[in-house]
Amino acid sequence: MSISPVLQVEDLRIDFQNDAQSLPVLRGLSYSLPAGKVLAVVGESGSGKTVHALSLLRLLPAAGRISGGKILYKGKDLLTLSGKELRQVRGQKIAMIFQDPAASLNPVLTIGDQLCETLQAHRKLTKEQARKEAVKLLEKVGIADAEKRIAEYPFQFSGGMCQRVMIAMALALSPDILIADEPTTALDVTIQAQIIRLIKELQQREKMAVIFITHNLALASQVADEVLVLYGGMCMEQAPAKELFSQPKHPYTQGLLASLASLKTRSERLPAIAGQPPLPGEIMIGCPFVPRCPHAKEKCRQSLPSLTKRGEHAVRCFREDKP
Amino acid sequence: MTACVEIKNLYKTYHRRKWLFGAGEAVEVLKDVTLSLPENRVLGLVGESGCGKSTLCKVLLGIEKPTSGTVVVQGQDVPQATKAQLKKMRRVMQVIYQDPYGSLDPRMTVRQLLSEPLDIHKLYLNKNERNKFLEELVQSVGLSPEHLNRYPHEFSGGQRQRISIARALALDPRVLVADEPVSALDISVQAQILNLLRDIKRTRKLTILFVTHDFAVARFLCDDIAVMYQGRIMEKAPAEQLLAHPQHPYTQTLLSAVPEVGKSLASEPEEKAIGSSAGMGCPFAPRCAKATDVCRQQIPTLLETSPGHWCACACLTQGEKNDLKS
Ligand SMILES: Nc1ncnc2c1ncn2[C@@H]1O[C@H](COP(=O)(O)OP(=O)(O)OP(=O)(O)O)[C@@H](O)[C@H]1O
Ligand SMILES: Nc1ncnc2c1ncn2[C@@H]1O[C@H](COP(=O)(O)OP(=O)(O)O)[C@@H](O)[C@H]1O
Ligand code: SF4
Ligand code: SF4
Ligand SMILES: [Mg+2]
Ligand SMILES: [Mg+2]
Numbered sequence: 001m002s003i004s005p006v007l008q009v010e011d012l013r014i015d016f017q018n019d020a021q022s023l024p025v026l027r028g029l030s031y032s033l034p035a036g037k038v039l040a041v042v043g044e045s046g047s048g049k050t051v052h053a054l055s056l057l058r059l060l061p062a063a064g065r066i067s068g069g070k071i072l073y074k075g076k077d078l079l080t081l082s083g084k085e086l087r088q089v090r091g092q093k094i095a096m097i098f099q100d101p102a103a104s105l106n107p108v109l110t111i112g113d114q115l116c117e118t119l120q121a122h123r124k125l126t127k128e129q130a131r132k133e134a135v136k137l138l139e140k141v142g143i144a145d146a147e148k149r150i151a152e153y154p155f156q157f158s159g160g161m162c163q164r165v166m167i168a169m170a171l172a173l174s175p176d177i178l179i180a181d182e183p184t185t186a187l188d189v190t191i192q193a194q195i196i197r198l199i200k201e202l203q204q205r206e207k208m209a210v211i212f213i214t215h216n217l218a219l220a221s222q223v224a225d226e227v228l229v230l231y232g233g234m235c236m237e238q239a240p241a242k243e244l245f246s247q248p249k250h251p252y253t254q255g256l257l258a259s260l261a262s263l264k265t266r267s268e269r270l271p272a273i274a275g276q277p278p279l280p281g282e283i284m285i286g287c288p289f290v291p292r293c294p295h296a297k298e299k300c301r302q303s304l305p306s307l308t309k310r311g312e313h314a315v316r317c318f319r320e321d322k323p
Numbered sequence: 324m325t326a327c328v329e330i331k332n333l334y335k336t337y338h339r340r341k342w343l344f345g346a347g348e349a350v351e352v353l354k355d356v357t358l359s360l361p362e363n364r365v366l367g368l369v370g371e372s373g374c375g376k377s378t379l380c381k382v383l384l385g386i387e388k389p390t391s392g393t394v395v396v397q398g399q400d401v402p403q404a405t406k407a408q409l410k411k412m413r414r415v416m417q418v419i420y421q422d423p424y425g426s427l428d429p430r431m432t433v434r435q436l437l438s439e440p441l442d443i444h445k446l447y448l449n450k451n452e453r454n455k456f457l458e459e460l461v462q463s464v465g466l467s468p469e470h471l472n473r474y475p476h477e478f479s480g481g482q483r484q485r486i487s488i489a490r491a492l493a494l495d496p497r498v499l500v501a502d503e504p505v506s507a508l509d510i511s512v513q514a515q516i517l518n519l520l521r522d523i524k525r526t527r528k529l530t531i532l533f534v535t536h537d538f539a540v541a542r543f544l545c546d547d548i549a550v551m552y553q554g555r556i557m558e559k560a561p562a563e564q565l566l567a568h569p570q571h572p573y574t575q576t577l578l579s580a581v582p583e584v585g586k587s588l589a590s591e592p593e594e595k596a597i598g599s600s601a602g603m604g605c606p607f608a609p610r611c612a613k614a615t616d617v618c619r620q621q622i623p624t625l626l627e628t629s630p631g632h633w634c635a636c637a638c639l640t641q642g643e644k645n646d647l648k649s
Contacts, residue, residue, distance in 0.1 A: 189581050216510075262583070279479075
């Protein structure tokens with residue numbers, strides 16, 4: 001892609017300290033995010049999606065540690081920034097929204113107070129200016145009657161409206177990157193569609209890059225320009241969304257897509273993937289998908305395939321190495 | 324088709340306090356729910372979170388008492404049942420919950436977990452027979468006999484859900500209530516459990532109430548689908564019929580918003596802002612593009628619009644069927 005990347009992640013490694021052991025949960029992740037594009041990070045529970053997102057803002061819980069790699073924001077390594085420099089990036093340049101919107105809002109402050117607080121923390125605004133700005137933001141995310149509703153408390157807002165408020169807060173400082181960690185998992189499909197439309201619209205209008213984390217393949221296919229499939233803390237496949245969904249190459253991606261129940265046809269049996277996803281930090285020498293892969297060979301057990309790129313499509317599987 | 328479960332005009336009101344010291348506020352969670360489950364069929368109950376699906380399950384199981392209305396399962400009136408009758412009911416009707424973590428006692432081995440219902444009902448008391456039965460039971464849900472001596476924490480989410488299913492099947496029930504049994508599972512494991520439920524339904528000739536918020540999952544497993552909104556049944560029909568020809572504006576809105584690979588993002592529906600009150604009439608009126616004054620004044624009744632297809636919408640019953648089937 002010709003657009004210069006706003007974020008570049010290089011061989012990012014994260015370990016979690018558990019009792020006496022150190023468990024690798026992200027085992028070398030690399031990607032680059034062009035300005036104004038949407039990258040979907042897809043994976044099952046425990047695959048490392050959230051941990052990866054938190055590490056971008058250096059917000060890992062105490063047990064977690066970045067044990068290697070680089071996170072370059074416009075060429076500057078976030079891992080070497082001082083606390084003060086980091087706070088400027090956080091929120092202003094890179095903002096994040098979470099799965100449970102209601103839990104991320106303070107229940108005893110009005111929506112307006114919370115928005116103004118965020119605005120005033122980063123910008124020199126009077127109380128009145130901040131309030132006006134807050135109303136504008138709420139209108140931007142599609143909350144009707146913003147002037148009046150700004151004085152209400154989170155419990156007076158529905159789940160979808162709370163997520164809109166979270167998006168408004170994230171947008172308050174016009175970030176370059178929005179990280180959205182399963183922003184619609186707690187919402188119903190109709191509200192989900194509204195929120196996705198909103199994120200897409202803002203991304204296009206504000207030329208913002210988005211990292212969209214989800215376990216929902218169908219949703220990823222609808223929002224993303226590029227999709228990255230995580231499994232056992234590693235990228236298994238990455239490609240432009242259209243290509244990934246029309247020609248998935250990794251056996252895991254193929255298996256997942258095949259196993260989804262369809263709205264259009266009724267099948268007799270779902271072609272399920274056997275077995276379970278790997279446990280956190282499970283030590284694997286070979287390909288992490290070996291125990292479940294219908295194509296696994298001895299070689300797959302003995303060594304880890306590398307991520308091989310052909311054109312814009314990267315796959316981590318020995319089957320792809322053959323010409 | 325004989326009805327195995329008969330739910331009639333069911334209402335359930337909870338009294339909820341808004342503030343710690345506030346006065347109780349009555350919340351009507353189920354409103355005039357009428358459903359019947361014919362034997363050996365799977366009824367899918369679909370609706371957004373908080374619409375009352377789990378509450379309906381609890382009333383059906385006798386865990387919660389309805390405010391009014393009747394629930395009859397294989398001839399037994401559930402809300403009126405005595406403790407002893409409810410205990411007997413457990414042999415007829417069992418449940419699987421969403422959370423495979425919370426629903427199994429972590430201090431018990433799989434053998435103990437599966438033996439408990441058998442002990443309560445004094446079944447398979449002979450040791451050899453018991454062992455043989457348990458081994459066959461775990462195998463029928465895709466686990467192996469070695470698993471009997473392990474504890475729940477040693478299993479993955481999907482395996483734990485298999486244990487819950489085995490526990491529900493231990494008493495060889497006729498009716499299974501499954502409240503979102505795959506929602507908490509990993510995506511790559513959901514298909515395994517859905518296949519298992521389908522096999523069980525066939526081999527054991529079960530009648531299942533299957534709660535889900537996923538229409539694709541409902542299509543795979545269910546013979547009939549009922550759509551619930553704010554505690555009311557909006558539409559009910561054979562699964563294929565409902566998905567191919569949804570009649571209710573709410574069902575249509577929901578279906579068009581379901582994301583699917585290869586389908587582009589649903590365009591803005593002609594839906595109005597959420598939050599305004601429905602007043603006296605149709606609960607969907609504040610969001611419905613087809614709402615008229617009639618809708619706001621009177622609650623539409625659930626009527627059979629074509630054989631087996633039930634719908635609660637004023638438009639349909641006024642003979643304007645055709646312009647809804649877009
Ligand atoms: N505070 C913590 N302490 C120890 N291990 C952790 C902690 N947080 C996460 N992990 C481990 O890191 C791994 C990745 O977790 P992460 O939260 O990124 O998963 P995820 O892909 O976001 O999953 P989900 O879909 O469930 O949100 C998991 O195996 C998890 O057990
Ligand atoms: N014990 C209770 N006390 C008060 N309100 C309840 C109780 N249980 C459920 N509710 C309310 O009833 C409604 C329906 O809940 P539920 O049946 O759990 O929905 P669903 O399973 O469809 O998500 C919700 O508004 C919920 O908050
Ligand atoms: S490397 Fe081997 S085990 Fe891994 S996905 Fe490819 S074929 Fe399967
Ligand atoms: S009764 Fe009226 S408001 Fe309700 S769904 Fe039908 S058309 Fe819409
Ligand atoms: Mg997560
Ligand atoms: Mg529920």
